[in-house]
Amino acid sequence: xxxxxxxxxxxxxxxxxxxxxxxxxxxxxxxxxxxxxxxxxxxxxxxxxxxxxxxxxxxxxxxxxxxxxxxxxxxxxxxxxxxxxxxxxxxxxxxxxxxxxxxxxxxxxxxxxxxxxxxxxxxxxxxxxxxxxxxxxxxxxxxxxxxxxxxxxxxxxxxxxxxxxxxxxxxxxxxxxxxxxxxxxxxxxxxxxxxxxxxxxxxxxxxxxxxxxxxxxxxxxxxxxxxxxxxxxx
Numbered sequence: 208x209x210x211x212x213x214x215x216x217x218x219x220x221x222x223x224x225x226x227x228x229x230x231x232x233x234x235x236x237x238x239x240x241x242x243x244x245x246x247x248x249x250x251x252x253x254x255x256x257x258x259x260x261x262x263x264x265x266x267x268x269x270x271x272x273x274x275x276x277x278x279x280x281x282x283x284x285x286x287x288x289x290x291x292x293x294x295x296x297x298x299x300x301x302x303x304x305x306x307x308x309x310x311x312x313x314x315x316x317x318x319x320x321x322x323x324x325x326x327x328x329x330x331x332x333x334x335x336x337x338x339x340x341x342x343x344x345x346x347x348x349x350x351x352x353x354x355x356x357x358x359x360x361x362x363x364x365x366x367x368x369x370x371x372x373x374x375x376x377x378x379x380x381x382x383x384x385x386x387x388x389x390x391x392x393x394x395x396x397x398x399x400x401x402x403x404x405x406x407x408x409x410x411x412x413x414x415x416x417x418x419x420x421x422x423x424x425x426x427x428x429x430x431x432x433x434x435x436x437x438x439x440x441x
Contacts, residue, residue, distance in 0.1 A: 243282070243283055243286055246286070250275055330420055332368070332418045335414065338362065340359055340360070346361065348403075354382070354402065356384055360378070362377050363375070363433070376430075376434060377433060378394055378410065379434075380396045380406055381396065382398050382399065383397060394432070417429045417432070
């Protein structure tokens with residue numbers, strides 16, 4: 208893994224990560240220069256060599272000069288390796304932090320999606336199981352003379368699809384032209400002009416907003432729009 212690591216400043220795709228690498232190198236470079244300069248004086252003292260004196264005028268032999276530069280080269284390589292090691296640790300730490308952050312964000316997104324799916328799966332959605340109109344029967348086939356002047360009470364059995372049981376509700380179907388003649392204006396389903404397809408579609412649209420995790424909650428929401436069979440229409 209270490210052989211594949213890229214120390215270049217422009218290696219990361221993110222501009223923020225490139226800037227981080229520049230900062231790390233700017234901190235390590237003075238550290239490297241200071242340590243290497245200090246090591247020159249340390250080696251000079253060990254070899255009894257005055258580093259401020261030119262080499263040609265010194266009394267050092269060729270072997271001693273070679274030993275000095277050899278030792279200095281080894282120390283420089285060690286310091287350079289240490290600098291790269293520190294940089295690598297910092298870069299990888301930043302990388303792992305970013306990966307951990309991205310994984311956490313993905314995990315949170317998946318968790319939110321799962322909760323949303325579970326909630327949608329658990330919610331009960333009411334549907335129209337049957338319908339009836341005492342004044343116009345069969346209502347689904349009835350043709351009114353003027354589709355802009357229509358008004359009648361429609362009875363609908365509302366329940367949960369694929370489950371037994373339902374409750375009877377009534378809805379007052381009215382076209383806009385007839386609104387001025389309607390009183391009281393409770394439980395209205397207002398249409399611009401009448402058609403049975405639009406009526407059934409509008410009722411289903413209202414019911415789709417009444418989903419809940421329990422029949423009681425769903426029933427309470429449906430009752431806000433339509434008249435329950437045991438409620439006296441006012």
